[in-house]
Amino acid sequence: MFIHTSIRTRNPEKSIGFYTKHLGMQVMSRRDIPQNDAEAIFLQDPERRGATLELTYYRKQENFLQPDYDDRLFDHLAFEVKDMDATIAAMREEGITITDEPFRLGLGGSILAFVEDPDGTLIELIQRG
Amino acid sequence: MFIHTSIRTRNPEKSIGFYTKHLGMQVMSRRDIPQNDAEAIFLQDPERRGATLELTYYRKQENFLQPDYDDRLFDHLAFEVKDMDATIAAMREEGITITDEPFRLGLGGSILAFVEDPDGTLIELIQRG
Numbered sequence A, B: 001m002f003i004h005t006s007i008r009t010r011n012p013e014k015s016i017g018f019y020t021k022h023l024g025m026q027v028m029s030r031r032d033i034p035q036n037d038a039e040a041i042f043l044q045d046p047e048r049r050g051a052t053l054e055l056t057y058y059r060k061q062e063n064f065l066q067p068d069y070d071d072r073l074f075d076h077l078a079f080e081v082k083d084m085d086a087t088i089a090a091m092r093e094e095g096i097t098i099t100d101e102p103f104r105l106g107l108g109g110s111i112l113a114f115v116e117d118p119d120g121t122l123i124e125l126i127q128r129g
Helices: A012-022 A084-093 B012-022 B084-093
Strands: A002-008 A026-033 A038-044 A052-058 A074-080 A098-104 A111-116 A122-127 B002-008 B026-033 B038-044 B052-058 B074-080 B098-104 B111-116 B122-127
Touching: A002 B002, A012 A026, A012 A038, A012 A052, A012 A084, A052 B074, A074 B052, A084 A098, A084 A111, A084 A122, A098 A122, B012 B026, B012 B038, B012 B052, B012 B084, B084 B098, B084 B111, B084 B122, B098 B122
Parallel strands: A002 A052, A074 A122, B002 B052, B074 B122
Antiparallel strands: A002 B074, A026 A038, A038 A052, A074 B002, A098 A111, A111 A122, B026 B038, B038 B052, B098 B111, B111 B122
């Protein structure tokens, strides 16, 4: 059973702000990993639906490299949102990078958009059609 | 709500084999994306517990780059397994890369191990303590 996905953060409070304010996640636990000089933060939907996201903060990590889009191995994380327009407007107000403006998948289909989290991880937003 | 994680594959049948045989996932849907010369395959636990994994196959992708461990943005995907020893033995038999042999987290804690999927995506295995 696929239980969580782990990504890195260079600033835990900023990442927690992004995932809780814009994507409705809640911090379920956070724990220090002293042997790695790191901290792990687990977030999920408050009603415990959907997947768990682990944010790992290595306090000494300096580089956060992402290969060019064409050459990547990891692609994106996908989140369902209730109101795409309101989500995008709130993100734009904070200067969050919108890589693909909202578009509809076929007639009456879902509305999709792509943005980047504070560290450049690609995020797909989906409003069900 | 966090609904799925998407990674790339260079060989869909090989990846499907890895995630279904060793990690208990099932293909829920697969669809062609002709405008991107790509295919998207969605896998989940047969009982629809846990998260959904999307494997994306860009037929023309040549490079699958992963930054050095210290510099990564994406870290790993985590799967719960029932029998760590049997899982690791079956993976070893197929030549799958075991990056961290099984170890126990504290007295009576969970057993963890790390392996790589066929394209080098890091996978955490967890057997609950």
